[in-house]
Amino acid sequence: MEYILIIIGAVFVNNIVLAQFLGICPYMGVSSKVSTSVGMSGAVMFVMTLATVVTYLIYHYVLVPFQITYLQTISYILVISSLVQMVEIILKKVSPALFQALGIFLPLITTNCAVLGVAILTVQKEFNLLEGVVFAIANAIGFALAILLFAGIREHLDLMGVPKGMQGAPAALVVAGILALAFMGFAGLV
């Protein structure tokens, strides 16, 4: 039951993009086509889950015992960027097909604040490891949902007669705002 609440909360109610404003850069950047957003979502899910597990272990078995929790930010970002590098190298060797699909999105993830954000939130919300993993996966699904919906709308938006000043980013942001408005309706779910 608790896990279902975490999932619904992270996917719909507190959607990481539309309610928490994390991961806006890739959300705006790679959402012009549905196909690229699928790739990005896959890469985010992979790295986010892995990063949450590793940072959880580091926090509870290194930072807390040595009383150096003030090094949280610096150690997390180092872990995430090296993790991304490692995933890139391993993927290249093990599964060239998957690497083809996710490859170009992996470097972008280092600066995706959603990954670091979820890792920090897992500590803040005092989740245990399993809850943390569920939370990370649910957030990745939430990210995928938001970006896929958005990409679908943007593909149509390109065919519309948008006023000149509003073309591109402004129109996209207003659309994102309306999507966020729709997602607020989920608040009654929990």
Added chain:
Amino acid sequence: MVLTLLVITVVASFTLASVYNVTKEPIAAAREAARQNAITMVVPEFDRLESRMFLPLTGRDSLEFNFAYKDDELVGVAVGTYTDQGFSGRIRAMVGFYPDGRIVDVVHLQHAETPGLGDKIEKSKSDWSDQFRDFDPATQVLRVTKDGGNVDAITAATITSRAYCDGIQRAYETFIANVKTPEGGAE
């Protein structure tokens, strides 16, 4: 190459360690000031304070009870309570009781609720939490009206209001179990 990175990391860690040591005291002082401030807001005037920890009936972390005395007579108890049912993360609040169990006042200590909706639990944002003044949990129910209680929920933030009630209820139950009979002496 590796050496350069190592040097940078070591220098960075040492810098942070020294900044941490410099700011450690002010951070602790700021937290202590916020706690003291919250205590004075939720209990009647006092001249002596005693703190003790009690394990609540529900929930895994213990609550901090601050007994406020004036001229050696108990005038109120400020309870640092918490709830994990908030919209986003733990909400901590300070609840003040008269010795007979009525609530003096409630102030929030920490929360991450939605700005514009759930953050109305803050005294500076809205007078919503004023309804807990003189609230008597013995005769009134600490639940939102939707759930059959006597607390008006914040518009469009029922989850937050429910959570706040849960936190106050936790403080009240623990207060009744540990304080009222042996030391309160009101009944």
Added chain:
Amino acid sequence: MSQLKNFTKGFIKENPVFVLLLGLCPALGVTTSAFNGLGMGLATTFVLVSSNVVVSLIKSQIPDKVRIPSFIVIIASFVTIVQLVMEAFLPDLFASLGLFIPLIVVNCLVLGRAEAFASKKNLVSSLVDGLGMGLGFAFALTLLGAVRELLGSGAIFGYPFIQGDGMLVFVLAPGAFIGLGYLIALTNLIKKNE
């Protein structure tokens, strides 16, 4: 490029938020009020200026291959300093900015300036660039915060202008997206008329 031009480019012409679309997460996340926007903007400015200066000073010592990790360590250190200092001396602001303070690390603006500007230019230019870009970022966040606060709760910097409750939606998430969208459109208009 003269230093003055280098400094002023961040406000309109190359505004990090309105034109370059960098650092949108904090721009949307913390701007529920003008004060929060200003606080976040100034915190980011401090990180940006400090990391630009340090990167510019040691750029010749850093091998190309470990360039990015080194920059990230430097930036993360300054972010942690901001975090600790703010928690010690401005606890209220720290509480309302919350998660977005540690997330300055992944603000593309900071790493972007270190990589694209400070690692190539001299100390003075990097300092001025950091200051200009940072203040441009702060300007954008304060403006967005002021618009949202005015429309959402009828006040600016906490001083009430309009009676009543205002349009709550502008304080909530959708208002952030819509407000920013229209401000970008406005910037496009100003830039075209120049």
